Amino acid sequence: YRILHAHHHRTGDAWCIYPMYDYAHPLSDALESITHSLCTLEFEVHRPLYEWLINNIDGLPGQPYKREFARLNLSYTVMSKRKLLRLVKEGLVSGWDDPRMPTISGMRRRGITPAAIRTFCKTIGLTKFNSLTEIALLDHAIREDLNKVAHRAYGVLRPIKVVIENYP
Numbered sequence: 001y002r003i004l005h006a007h008h009h010r011t012g013d014a015w016c017i018y019p020m021y022d023y024a025h026p027l028s029d030a031l032e033s034i035t036h037s038l039c040t041l042e043f044e045v046h047r048p049l050y051e052w053l054i055n056n057i058d059g060l061p062g063q064p065y066k067r068e069f070a071r072l073n074l075s076y077t078v079m080s081k082r083k084l085l086r087l088v089k090e091g092l093v094s095g096w097d098d099p100r101m102p103t104i105s106g107m108r109r110r111g112i113t114p115a116a117i118r119t120f121c122k123t124i125g126l127t128k129f130n131s132l133t134e135i136a137l138l139d140h141a142i143r144e145d146l147n148k149v150a151h152r153a154y155g156v157l158r159p160i161k162v163v164i165e166n167y168p
Helices: 021-031 042-057 082-089 103-110 114-124 135-149
Strands: 036-040 066-071
Touching: 021 036, 021 042, 036 042, 042 066, 103 114, 114 135
Parallel strands: 036 066
Antiparallel strands: none
């Protein structure tokens, strides 16, 4: 447990003792009927305690399955939640759904379809190796999806009059 004398958004000032994340995580997953808890690699060392708690506490409604995977790192893209939060808090972007943000809602506001996002995710897969994924792979998935579903029209907005003098 940890002691924190601070105002809580739900309980106000009624509590000052909170369970540590390693204890609260498996319990909240089980109580909320989470089937798969996917975490980033830094939580891999926490899995033995996670599984021990799930297996040794009677009466839990669910048995979540916990696995770790590497973070998604896109080239030329800021992916740090802390840095993105700073952009939101400082008003440099209009929110998490700003089209410039590398979030699902930001991508959707930019016009990227769910099918393109799913294709990108299937292409890169899940791995335990920390790597850098080229942004061109996301662009390719978007382009391939839009080639199937986007209607295209061509038009000349400002035509130029051309006179051909030496053509019979």
